[in-house]
Amino acid sequence: MSKTRIAFIGAGNMAASLIGGLLAKGVQAAQIRACDPGAETRAKVTAEHGIEVFADNAQAIQDADVIVIAVKPQAMKAVCLDLRQHLKPHQLLVSVAAGITSASLLNWVGQQPLVRCMPNTPALLGKGVSGLFATDAVTAEQRQQADELLSAVGIVVWVETEAQIDAVTAVSGSGPAYFFLLIEAMTDAGVKLGLPREVAEQLAQHTSLGAAHMAVSSGIDAAELRRRVTSPAGTTEAAIKSFQADGFEAIVEKALSAAAHRSAEMAEQLGQ
Numbered sequence: 230m231s232k233t234r235i236a237f238i239g240a241g242n243m244a245a246s247l248i249g250g251l252l253a254k255g256v257q258a259a260q261i262r263a264c265d266p267g268a269e270t271r272a273k274v275t276a277e278h279g280i281e282v283f284a285d286n287a288q289a290i291q292d293a294d295v296i297v298i299a300v301k302p303q304a305m306k307a308v309c310l311d312l313r314q315h316l317k318p319h320q321l322l323v324s325v326a327a328g329i330t331s332a333s334l335l336n337w338v339g340q341q342p343l344v345r346c347m348p349n350t351p352a353l354l355g356k357g358v359s360g361l362f363a364t365d366a367v368t369a370e371q372r373q374q375a376d377e378l379l380s381a382v383g384i385v386v387w388v389e390t391e392a393q394i395d396a397v398t399a400v401s402g403s404g405p406a407y408f409f410l411l412i413e414a415m416t417d418a419g420v421k422l423g424l425p426r427e428v429a430e431q432l433a434q435h436t437s438l439g440a441a442h443m444a445v446s447s448g449i450d451a452a453e454l455r456r457r458v459t460s461p462a463g464t465t466e467a468a469i470k471s472f473q474a475d476g477f478e479a480i481v482e483k484a485l486s487a488a489a490h491r492s493a494e495m496a497e498q499l500g501q
């Protein structure tokens with residue numbers, strides 16, 4: 230990325246996180262430009278990150294090697310149609326918009342190398358995980374550029390087929406909310422068992438954080454980690470047996486299928 234010039238279309242939450250992450254990784258402010266219709270947003274991003282921010286998309290993308298489209302999915306079509314006349318064939322487009330397929334994007338912008346990404350909310354803290362899909366026109370160098378770009382806000386995984394982006398959406402895109410739900414439910418259960426709410430909440434939050442750290446850093450798969458903390462006839466076993474008797478795995482599978490299905494459905498609607 231030492232010479233890559235990057236332009237952001239839309240300078241909201243996701244763009245600002247990526248910009249902050251790139252600068253922290255040593256990309257120079259002069260390599261980055263952004264564009265946003267909001268005067269306040271432009272002033273904020275310039276003040277926070279020291280990059281040039283424009284009101285006009287065409288100005289922002291001039292000379293860019295990589296153009297990151299970071300507007301809301303509903304604004305994507307208008308933005309792409311507007312960009313079309315200003316794009317140069319070698320410019321890599323990176324879309325972080327949820328639910329907009331490469332077919333729709335290429336229909337709007339014309340033939341262009343394109344990487345479609347599905348980041349998740351913890352990216353705003355640099356702790357995200359993003360699924361990336363590259364279209365055929367993307368070169369190895371551009372793939373590397375997209376990888377380094379999204380790595381600025383977390384972990385990157387590549388998928389081979391675009392349909393897998395719906396599965397990524399179901400697992401990690403929507404995933405943070407599942408953990409929030411579990412934290413909520415564990416907090417409520419802790420309160421019912423007699424703990425003050427703040428105490429139950431802290432216990433639930435930090436248990437999820439600690440368990441995630443163990444799952445990520447131990448090199449041991451989750452099933453084995455679970456077995457190791459589940460002594461026969463112990464307290465954990467009592468809870469796990471209760472979860473499984475109530476069909477925990479099936480509940481999770483059904484919920485993720487619903488998310489993947491909705492992702493495909495939304496792609497169809499937003500692509501119109």
Ligand SMILES: NC(=O)c1ccc[n+]([C@@H]2O[C@H](COP(=O)([O-])OP(=O)(O)OC[C@H]3O[C@@H](n4cnc5c(N)ncnc54)[C@H](OP(=O)(O)O)[C@@H]3O)[C@@H](O)[C@H]2O)c1
Nearest residue numbers: 239240241242243265267299300301302325326327348350
């Ligand atoms: N935030 C997340 O955690 C997250 C996670 C996964 C994926 N994403 C994806 O990231 C994208 C951006 O999300 P976000 O949370 O960063 O949204 P956001 O904070 O609303 O930022 C989008 C920015 O784009 C601006 N914009 C609107 N129309 C524009 C145009 N024609 N040209 C240039 N800029 C324009 C908006 O300005 P106005 O507000 O004035 O319209 C806003 O400042 C979405 O597609 C979303 O699906 C976000």
